[in-house]
Amino acid sequence: MRADRLITDCRLATMVPGGTPYGTIEDGAILVREGRIAWVGARADLPSHQAVETDRLDGRWVTPGLIDCHTHLVFGGDRSGEFEQRLGGATYEEIARAGGGIVSSVAATRAASEDDLYASALTRLEGLKATGVTTVEIKSGYGLDRESELKMLRVARRIGREAGVRVRTSYLGLHAVPPGYRADRAAYVDLAIDDILPAAHAEGLIDAVDAYCEPIAFSTDEVGRLFDQARALGLPVKLHADQLSDGGGAELAARHAALSADHVEHTTEVGVRAMAEAGVVAVLLPGAYLMLRETTPPPIELLRRYEVEMAVATDCNPGTSPVASMTAALNLACVQFRLTPEEALAGATRIAAKALALKGDIGTIEAGKTADLAVWDIERPAELCYWLGKPMLHRRYVAGVRA
Numbered sequence: 001m002r003a004d005r006l007i008t009d010c011r012l013a014t015m016v017p018g019g020t021p022y023g024t025i026e027d028g029a030i031l032v033r034e035g036r037i038a039w040v041g042a043r044a045d046l047p048s049h050q051a052v053e054t055d056r057l058d059g060r061w062v063t064p065g066l067i068d069c070h071t072h073l074v075f076g077g078d079r080s081g082e083f084e085q086r087l088g089g090a091t092y093e094e095i096a097r098a099g100g101g102i103v104s105s106v107a108a109t110r111a112a113s114e115d116d117l118y119a120s121a122l123t124r125l126e127g128l129k130a131t132g133v134t135t136v137e138i139k140s141g142y143g144l145d146r147e148s149e150l151k152m153l154r155v156a157r158r159i160g161r162e163a164g165v166r167v168r169t170s171y172l173g174l175h176a177v178p179p180g181y182r183a184d185r186a187a188y189v190d191l192a193i194d195d196i197l198p199a200a201h202a203e204g205l206i207d208a209v210d211a212y213c214e215p216i217a218f219s220t221d222e223v224g225r226l227f228d229q230a231r232a233l234g235l236p237v238k239l240h241a242d243q244l245s246d247g248g249g250a251e252l253a254a255r256h257a258a259l260s261a262d263h264v265e266h267t268t269e270v271g272v273r274a275m276a277e278a279g280v281v282a283v284l285l286p287g288a289y290l291m292l293r294e295t296t297p298p299p300i301e302l303l304r305r306y307e308v309e310m311a312v313a314t315d316c317n318p319g320t321s322p323v324a325s326m327t328a329a330l331n332l333a334c335v336q337f338r339l340t341p342e343e344a345l346a347g348a349t350r351i352a353a354k355a356l357a358l359k360g361d362i363g364t365i366e367a368g369k370t371a372d373l374a375v376w377d378i379e380r381p382a383e384l385c386y387w388l389g390k391p392m393l394h395r396r397y398v399a400g401v402r403a
Contacts, residue, residue: 001033002033002049002050003031003032003033003039003050003051003052004400005031005051005052005053005054005055006049006051006055007031007032007055007057008046008055008057009027009029009043010028010030010060010062011026011028011059011060012028012030013062013063013381014064014366015064015365016365017346023365025041027042028040029041029042030062030365031046031051032397032400034400035400036370036400037366037367037369038367040366040367057394060375060394061376061378061381062365062374062375063365063373063374064363064365064373065132065133065349065362065396065398066132066133066326066349066374067135067136067348067349067358067362067363068128068136068313068314068329068348069135069283069311069313069356070137070313070314071136071137071313071315071317072138072139072172072315072316072317072318073124073136073138074117074121074140074142074152074155075105075108075142075318076110076111076116077104077108077109077112077318079100079318082104082319086292092244092292092319093244096176101216102141102142102175102176102319103176103177103178103179105318105319106178107179109142110143110148114158121155122159124316125163128165128316130391130393131326131327131393132327132376132384132392132396133165133326134166134362134396134397134403135168135352136159136167137167137169137313137356138167138169139172140153140169140172140175140200141172141173141175141210144175144176144188145196146195146196149171149173149196150203153169154205157169164396164403168356169207169208170206170207170209171197171205171208171210173193173197174189174193174211174212174218174223174226176212177217189225197230198233201235206235207235207236207357208235208357209230209235210237210238211223211226211237211239211240213239213241213252214240214244215244215245220247220252223239224255227252236259236357237253238258238260238283238355239253239258239260239261239262240262240263241261241262241263241271242263242264242267243265243266244265244266245266246268246271249264249271250267250270251271253278253280254271254280255278257279257280258278258280259280260282260355261275261280262283263285264303265289265294265298268299269299269302272299272302272303272306273306275308276306276307280308281311282308282310283311283312283355284298284313284333284337284347285313285314285315285329286312286332287320287322287323287328288315288320289336290321291322291323298337300339310343310347311351311354312329312333312347312352313348314326314328327387330348331386333347342382344385349363372397372399374395374397375393375394375395376393376394377392
């Protein structure tokens with residue numbers, strides 16, 4: 001077997017379900033050819049091969065590259081002032097209704113150039129990369145007009161070309177009603193659905209369509225219209241669902257066969273059952289839960305009972321989750337939501353891949369999949385969820401190349 005790279009003398013957490021915990025291979029090896037895993041298994045079973053390069057990892061652990069499947073990485077400005085307000089007792093909803101929240105990021109994002117947005121996003125991306133991320137989803141939603149939404153999405157595509165990560169983009173035009181449309185929100189909904197979405201799709205800037213469904217944001221009817229248009233364009237959908245209240249978001253996501261319903265703190269058993277029947281992934285966002293000092297966690301036991309798969313993501317954003325560490329998100333998911341470390345790591349690998357419609361390509365260490373890998377200075381996989389702030393990453397591979 002010819003290979004571009006042999007990765008050997010390592011312990012593998014393949015995250016393939018159904019076998020050993022974490023899909024562990026204690027003394028493993030990987031052959032990589034043309035960016036994909038050509039063979040993986042016990043080192044003793046290595047087939048006859050010729051490898052251009054050999055990386056001996058001295059017993060280190062290798063996992064699939066981590067996948068941050070929900071971020072708002074591209075934005076202008078800063079909202080640390082709102083952080084101070086919340087610490088002073090103001091709620092997120094009060095700040096939003098007073099003109100803060102999402103719309104307070106809009107002016108800064110509109111004013112920033114593409115180069116400015118790219119440069120600021122890279123500073124946050126470095127934190128994700130340093131914690132093993134090889135794939136990141138990036139949403140629009142801080143432009144809220146045609147020019148600015150397209151600008152954000154172009155920057156996200158540039159990150160995917162130039163910054164050493166795989167990027168999936170989501171159009172989030174229904175994120176908030178922008179200034180200038182508060183007296184005529186229907187006109188903005190029409191603009192977001194009938195103008196901006198087709199324009200972004202025509203430029204090839206969108207991998208999925210998202211929306212924020214809450215009383216302070218958009219209704220199920222408005223989001224339903226958006227999702228109908230997305231489906232007409234052949235685009236999958238996902239939803240910010242039931243974060244602050246039970247607004248039927250999980251059921252809406254299920255009706256539209258969404259890739260994921262994200263947040264889901266207030267989702268009821270009816271919503272969980274609908275998600276299970278439709279195969280919708282629940283994306284848990286413990287950073288936002290922490291920063292908003294919420295007290296109603298997602299219904300983890302219901303999600304387990306109905307076998308709804310649970311992903312974990314940072315929700316990296318300027319207002320409610322200034323989290324730029326994937327391992328911090330794993331820790332918070334375990335501590336706050338009581339996920340097991342194996343559940344959390346699966347949520348940042350194979351289940352996150354499903355939430356991005358990439359499960360056939362990444363998320364586990366299996367022959368045929370892209371060789372996106374993270375190498376760790378740890379003694380057991382649970383350390384990735386245990387330590388908060390400790391550097392653990394030794395190196396990353398993106399499509400078999402050190403990145």
